[in-house]
Amino acid sequence: MNDLELSVAQIVQKEIEITSRPFEKIAKELNLPEAQIIDIINYFCSEGLIRKFGAVLRHQKAGFNKNALVIWSVPELQINKIGEAFASLPFVSHCYERNPAFAGRYNLFTMVHSRDKDIRALVSSMSFLSGIGNFMILKSLQEYKKSSPEYF
Secondary structure: OOHHHHHHHHHHOOOOOOOOOHHHHHHHHHOOOHHHHHHHHHHHHHOOOOOOOOOOOOOOOOOOOEEEEEEEOOOHHHHHHHHHHHHOOOOEEEEEEEEEEEOOOEEEEEEEEEOOOOHHHHHHHHHHHHOOOOEEEEEOOOOOOOOOOOOO
16 A cells, blocks of 8 residues: 555544545545545455445444344345345344354344334344244343454
8 A cells, every 4th residue: 555545544444424425524634635535445445455334333322222133044045135125124223144154043143223112023023024933132231332443
């Protein structure tokens, strides 16, 4: 990486302000056009240096007092279809495949949140939607500090 790319990498690995144009602030910090920052980030993505941008939901601070990790045993041929269906639900913040599967069978993980509805009712609707009856509900008892690794 050249010095400019390194500067961009150092900034984007930290928390990025939630705005309609998050890279505009970074561009101003580096005294560059926003388009150049976006080009550098696109380059990082195309080279596999950045795989994703993620958001951290501090669910309890956001008022979601009912939360659970639900792990599902999904047939391999259905995992993409069911994963996409679960990920589209408004009460699911995270949905990802676990490989290798936990306990040899739970290969799809979802984080389910609610302010007022019972988690079991939401999970029952997910089970009905997907036809998957083999799952476990792991309720959140405590919210831990979430942080991302910094490489530079």
